[in-house]
Amino acid sequence: MVVVKTLPEMRALRQQLDTPVGFVPTMGYLHLGHLALVKRARRENPTVIVSVYVNPCQFGPSEDFAGYPRELNRDLELLQTEGVDVVFVPSDDEMYPPEFSSWVDVEKVTEHLEGASRPGHFRGVATIVAKLFNIVRPSRAYFGEKDAQQVLVIKRMVADLNMGIEIAVEPTVRESDGLAMSSRNSYLNPEERRAATVLFKALMLARQLREGGEEDAEKTRWRMISLIQEEPLARIDYVSIADAETLEELNSLDRPALASLAVRIGKTRLIDNMPL
Numbered sequence: 292m293v294v295v296k297t298l299p300e301m302r303a304l305r306q307q308l309d310t311p312v313g314f315v316p317t318m319g320y321l322h323l324g325h326l327a328l329v330k331r332a333r334r335e336n337p338t339v340i341v342s343v344y345v346n347p348c349q350f351g352p353s354e355d356f357a358g359y360p361r362e363l364n365r366d367l368e369l370l371q372t373e374g375v376d377v378v379f380v381p382s383d384d385e386m387y388p389p390e391f392s393s394w395v396d397v398e399k400v401t402e403h404l405e406g407a408s409r410p411g412h413f414r415g416v417a418t419i420v421a422k423l424f425n426i427v428r429p430s431r432a433y434f435g436e437k438d439a440q441q442v443l444v445i446k447r448m449v450a451d452l453n454m455g456i457e458i459a460v461e462p463t464v465r466e467s468d469g470l471a472m473s474s475r476n477s478y479l480n481p482e483e484r485r486a487a488t489v490l491f492k493a494l495m496l497a498r499q500l501r502e503g504g505e506e507d508a509e510k511t512r513w514r515m516i517s518l519i520q521e522e523p524l525a526r527i528d529y530v531s532i533a534d535a536e537t538l539e540e541l542n543s544l545d546r547p548a549l550a551s552l553a554v555r556i557g558k559t560r561l562i563d564n565m566p567l
């Protein structure tokens with residue numbers, strides 16, 4: 292496995308690699324959700340590149356950029372075990388030099404959910420992913436369903452900007468009690484960790500209601516909200532039942548929908564979702 296830290300090195304190496312290239316962009320502190328993406332990329336491509344880069348531009352000024360967990364040596368060990376060919380670990384200086392002034396702004400689908408709660412977040416995500424795609428030039432890129440809106444944003448960007456990259460999506464990997472794997476779970480103390488299962492419970496409630504024939508999206512939202520409010524450590528940011536493609540809120544569950552939510556458990560903001 293080669294660890295590449297500069298842009299010129301990455302570009303030179305890329306020319307020598309067997310194609311198709313499978314690419315997994317990450318912010319590191321890898322968990323089983325990331326490793327499921329890497330394993331699939333390994334099965335489907337002769338070359339696998341993983342990037343590890345905590346992108347400052349997708350964090351708001353009062354968010355957790357400084358405290359975001361970082362453990363590069365452990366990440367490299369895990370990636371080596373998975374048989375990854377190249378790990379790209381760029382620096383802030385190279386990714387965002389002082390004269391940097393071009394951004395990728397995906398409209399509409401970014402107006403809701405995470406886009407509404409975290410202004411500028413998806414501009415940061417789309418810009419860094421576009422930059423990484425230009426540097427790595429993958430045939431396929433792999434993302435987790437846990438960040439369902441991010442997947443829609445990236446698919447939109449790839450289609451609109453004719454990038455010709457296949458976007459592969461893997462299901463959310465969960466702990467045994469249903470909590471979606473996330474690097475941010477490491478912020479939770481034991482009491483918060485227990486309380487965090489309320490996200491999965493609320494999503495399962497939505498799914499059970501739907502499977503029982505419930506078609507009223509508003510009623511479903513309120514049942515989810517009531518359940519979360521029973522957990523004293525939880526503070527709701529949003530609870531959404533939206534069109535699975537546009538992410539516009541639904542009144543009636545008369546088409547494929549996405550139940551999603553953002554909830555603070557203590558100081559930790561967690562997100563999760565489930566297709567209905």
Ligand code: PAF
Pocket residue numbers: 316317318344346349416419420438441
């Ligand atoms: O999902 C993530 O970890 C990040 O948003 C990504 C796609 C690596 C861009 O920084």
